[in-house]
Amino acid sequence: MDSIEKLVPDNLTSLQTHVLAEEAKYPEATGDFSWIISAISLAGKTIANKVRRARLENVLGSHGTENVQGEVQQKLDVIANEVLLRCLGERASIAVLASEEDQEPLILRSGKEGGKYCVLFDPLDGSSNLDVAVGVGTIFTVLRNDPNVKNAEQTVCQTGVQQVAAGYILYGSSTILVLTTGHGVDMFVLDQAIGSFLHVKQGLRIPPGNKTYSVNEAYAEQFPTGYRTYLQWAHEQGYSSRYIGSMVADVHRILMRGGVFLYPSTTKNPGGKLRLLYEANPMAMIIEQAGGLAYSGPQRTLEVVPTELHARVPVLLGSPEEVESVRRFSQE
Numbered sequence: 231m232d233s234i235e236k237l238v239p240d241n242l243t244s245l246q247t248h249v250l251a252e253e254a255k256y257p258e259a260t261g262d263f264s265w266i267i268s269a270i271s272l273a274g275k276t277i278a279n280k281v282r283r284a285r286l287e288n289v290l291g292s293h294g295t296e297n298v299q300g301e302v303q304q305k306l307d308v309i310a311n312e313v314l315l316r317c318l319g320e321r322a323s324i325a326v327l328a329s330e331e332d333q334e335p336l337i338l339r340s341g342k343e344g345g346k347y348c349v350l351f352d353p354l355d356g357s358s359n360l361d362v363a364v365g366v367g368t369i370f371t372v373l374r375n376d377p378n379v380k381n382a383e384q385t386v387c388q389t390g391v392q393q394v395a396a397g398y399i400l401y402g403s404s405t406i407l408v409l410t411t412g413h414g415v416d417m418f419v420l421d422q423a424i425g426s427f428l429h430v431k432q433g434l435r436i437p438p439g440n441k442t443y444s445v446n447e448a449y450a451e452q453f454p455t456g457y458r459t460y461l462q463w464a465h466e467q468g469y470s471s472r473y474i475g476s477m478v479a480d481v482h483r484i485l486m487r488g489g490v491f492l493y494p495s496t497t498k499n500p501g502g503k504l505r506l507l508y509e510a511n512p513m514a515m516i517i518e519q520a521g522g523l524a525y526s527g528p529q530r531t532l533e534v535v536p537t538e539l540h541a542r543v544p545v546l547l548g549s550p551e552e553v554e555s556v557r558r559f560s561q562e
């Protein structure tokens with residue numbers, strides 16, 4: 231007869247158990263952080279369910295509005311934003327929430343009232359892919375609230391190195407949550423049958439030496455010369471290309487398989503398209519924590535000083551040697 235150990239699967243650590251166990255290593259931890267992650271987990275499960283049922287519930291397509299950045303909002307952009315605001319809004323340690331979909335940060339409480347953290351998010355990333363059932367995601371980052379800073383936008387305009395935690399949820403063929411608190415990268419998979427994110431990988435490392443690039447190559451004519459030369463070189467070197475157009479899905483593949491993800495500046499978006507605070511920075515922290523590199527132009531993404539909540543940056547991230555190959559050309 232098989233022993234009990236053999237019959238029970240290994241990965242029965244839930245996200246909540248994992249975060250609580252990590253917190254227990256720090257005697258000064260109050261448990262506030264684990265409440266934030268539990269809110270993100272609840273929001274992620276709710277959004278995953280909405281995304282999967284979108285066509286059945288007739289919530290695909292445009293909401294008929296534009297966000298502050300002039301982008302057409304999908305119905306699910308608005309729903310996912312509401313879900314996150316509602317789940318996180320209930321957590322007593324959150325001072326400020328800021329979203330891609332809202333012009334201004336939302337002030338919940340001051341430092342004196344217990345507001346220790348700020349949470350910034352892209353509620354639904356890649357939402358233009360929703361109608362065709364391609365993977366989309368949620369990106370989030372947790373920052374400390376500085377009680378001395380009065381203005382909410384200034385409060386959240388912190389450099390990426392100051393992030394307390396960062397992560398994303400990928401609503402793909404399975405629902406994946408990737409999290410870093412600055413001590414490596416962990417991965418969880420949603421077991422829909424029991425409603426829990428289960429821990430499947432600890433200390434994720436981005437694999438080296440994958441000759442794959444992920445870029446919207448149709449914009450190549452608009453890229454700086456160095457990037458065009460890099461692409462030409464990559465073609466000659468027998469590189470492969472993979473691009474979905476959902477940053478979460480594209481970066482997740484890079485994290486798991488290696489390679490490089492690029493969204494350079496273009497003539498249409500000279501400052502880049504992706505947003506620094508809630509797209510580039512969380513991804514850069516995850517990639518660096520997994521042993522990779524992330525740059526915005528000549529600067530390490532995590533050191534770029536944000537000027538405003540919705541600031542954009544060029545993005546280059548992935549396996550160190552692949553990122554360095556691009557940099558060799560982009561600096562020529």
Ligand code: AHG
Nearest residue numbers: 352354355356357358446475476477
């Ligand atoms: P969002 O749906 O949150 O606005 O983000 C879309 C982003 C990102 O997910 C993706 O990498 C990029 O836009 C794709 O842009 P292009 O269509 O210009 O390639």
Ligand code: MN
Nearest residue numbers: 352355356509
């Ligand atoms: Mn996005």
Ligand code: MN
Nearest residue numbers: 330352354355
């Ligand atoms: Mn979005």
